[in-house]
Amino acid sequence: MKIKGLLLFASVLLLVLTNVLANEQADGTPKPRAAMTADHSKFEQLDQAFDYAPDVTEACLECHTEAAEQVHDSFHWRWAAKVDGKMVGKGENGFNNYCVAARGNESCTQCHAGYGWRNDKFDFEAEENVDCLVCHDTTGTYKKSAAMSGHPYYEDTLIGGQLIPAVDLRRVAQNVGQPQRENCLSCHANGGGGNGVKHGDTDMSLVDPVHELDVHMSSDKLNFSCQTCHKTSGHEIAGRYNGKVAFVDHQLDMGRAERDGKNLSCESCHGNKPHDQRQLDNHTAKVACASCHIPEMARGPYLTKLSWDWSTAGQLKDGKPFSEDALFDGVEAHRYMSKKGTFTWGKNVVPEYRWYKGELQQKTLQDVIDPMAAPIDINPPTGDYRDQDARIWPFKIHRGKQPYDTEFNRILPIKLYGKKSSGAFWTEFDWQRALQVGADNNHVEFSGSYGFIETNGYWPIKHMVAPGEQAVDCIECHQQQGRLAGLNDFYLLGRDSHSLVDAFGALAIFGGLFGVAGHSGYRYLSARRRAVNNAKTS
């Protein structure tokens, strides 16, 4: 009886304990809840054998009724914004010194958050054209095809010797969630033709960076997602677009809710006196956090492209395009490609420094350039020492040499991607044709004569923040040939001096020494002569 009772007691105790433990993790903290309130695998609308991605979008919109309209308003959709009365962006009028212009090159729209932006007939108002999955896929199996202008691979496809399996849209749709780093980086790390090409501070290493590479995103400590800083609200995402500043530095310590979708800067979390040390904190009025705390760009394993010379593109071997590789900072990469020209690459590159207030000026394909003023600044930052909103920021300045119209003095877009007889440079290697079709696609005039001109593309560096102990040392800027050697609109201690003041100093000090030497020397000689004379007379 006693034993029976004990057993009963023990089993009750065990039951209670397991129940408690079921709701607690090993360390006693409550079990985390699912991030979302909906399990998409339970939705009937998504339990279908989709064979066309826009059908998935329509299914999403049955519940998320406002989502497409929100996306339509976003820069992810428009790829352009009205600045000073004119549409500017990679979708319209804007250009860079990588592939110059996206418009007319349907492979570029592979990264558009939509389906089928092939040409000017694309319907920007169609809700089913929104690609929900590229951002919300959590399976890692959803890939957008260049050949199909952003549609996923509906069939097994060989790309560069690699088999990309047909997408299982049911599985992807049933597993949607908050965007992961992989979703954002699939486009933002691979722009310009490959991993790390464009930004210098954004490449695939940010999927899982070590603490050394990125103190915020490393899973060792903070494990930030992209959205921790790039706060979102109704598909509006904090960050810099054309016509929208990245941050407003003088609006410090804004509550996070207030900057949702609007403002992001280091200061909005760290404040502008983060060091507990007056001398360092005083820098924040004029120096961006990134200038010291991102000592180099491309600090991960991957290279970033530093220059791109289109003028050498088009050389063929036995009538065929070729490419040559070389080692750059110990990593192999293309040095030359018939399709694209000559490149240089680098990693752990010391950035260049410019005044910047969160916005870049974008030159357009309509702007007349002055060939004598080359290199042409495509998207220079603005501001100077006296501008309260401007800080010294690190930049990757991508050096390009790209085609321009030598008669109209305008940058020329290139038709790059397309079938034979489309005029595409990558299939025909005929500059004249590629520039003519490129100009037509972008609604600009081409005189027929072209040359190549040097250009600078500006990329503000703000990701890959290093641990504090790796911050740039004072002396790297406070010296004559230091990091700030080119930024000369203010007096910088250790770097600057007044030549007349220093000349006076040399004269005063060495003149004094010289005078003392002469005076004391003659004093010594005359004293000795007197001593000798005295000895003689006595």
Place this chain on the structure above:
Amino acid sequence: MSAVVVIFKRFERFWHWAQAAMVLLLIVTGFELHGFFRLFGFADAVSLHDWAGFSWAVLLVLAFTWIFTSGEWRQYLPRLEGLGATVRFYLLGVFKGESHPHHMTPAQKFNPLQGAGYLGIVFGLLPLQVATGCLYFFFPELRAAGWLQSIDWVAWLHTFNAYSLLSFLVIHLYMITFGKRISSHLRAMITGKEEV
């Protein structure tokens, strides 16, 4: 006939040697900050320069208080009498073995040339250096308040004045040797006593 009198009072000697130490540190760190060499490292050089500068400013406040309350300010009154003779001594007499025309007393420890020099240094160069140093140090606050937009002329003035003081130091060190014996003046600045 010679007598031993106290020329340099205890505070004055403290002022002199504390100032010497600080000025030396300020010169070394100042040169480093100006980019002439690397010794302490930039950040430490800045801190040392700031600390030495502020300590010196405090010391100068004490010194001026002493000068004005003790009546020592009379030592700095400019006077023409004997000036020509002093100049003549340094240019000619010293080479002929003549003795110094000025006779040091506690009430008149400077010769007329020396008095004019210290008038400029103590009441001109030193306060100017401390003032420009303070402007430099508080520049971020002054800029935020809209009172000072750029630091360049402050930096030039501070550097110019530093060179002036350093060139004075060269002459000053040489002048020590003009006592009764080579070491007399140095000894006087330590013990306060000078043979007159």
